[in-house]
Amino acid sequence: MKSLFTTSALFIFFLLLMAACQSSQPVFSKRGEEYRSAREIAAAKRASRRGQREGSMASTSKDRTSRTRMHNRNLDKDVATVIKTARSYTGVPYKWGGTTRVGMDCSGLLCTSFQSIDVTLPRTSDEQSRYGDNVKPKDIREGDLVFFGESKRNITHVGMVTEVISEDEVRFIHASTSLGVMENNLYSDYYKKLFVKAVRPPVF
Secondary structure (H helix, E strand, O other), X not given: OHHHHHHHHHHHHHHHHHHHHHHOOOOOOOOOOOOOOHHHXXXXXXXXXXXXXXXHHHHXXXXXXXXXXXXXXXXXXXXXXXXXXXXXXXXXXXXXOOEEOOEEOHHHHHHHHHHHHOOOOOOOHHHHOOOOEEEOHHHOOOOOEEEEEEEOOEEEEEEEEEEEEEOOEEEEEEEEOOOEEEEEEOOOHHHHHHEEEEEEOOOO
């Protein structure tokens, strides 16, 4: 009899325990919030972190772009006009002695670009290298002419600075013999080895 009572009590206790387990609901959300599973909460947290990272990257990119373009927004009107004119020839093929959209050489590009502000530059890169005052590399700014060659006595190429971005990146436009009118970084390994000097035209 006692054994039967004990067995019945254990059976009833077991049923109550199962009912309690089935009716209870695991809570991973704060009180008062809509119930979400652990998987849903984890996914929401990942999405939130991803959104924060993307927002931070967008803000950083915007700041970097603002710093990069600040010089161009504040350019002297004549400098901006000459740079805009030179860039309008981007992609024109190289042609020795050329000064048109059919073909351009390096000094011809600058002669044509400066004509947009009614300034006549000397025709050759060697002559242009003596048109203005020499500028130290650290003081280079938009509109300056940059010259390349084997030595100061052998200038063979010229370009014009279009954008000063940082100490390691100064963009200049020129007529490349292989790729035509394009922009490159003055401090790239290739052009840094050939760089001879910079000159500021007296019109700026």
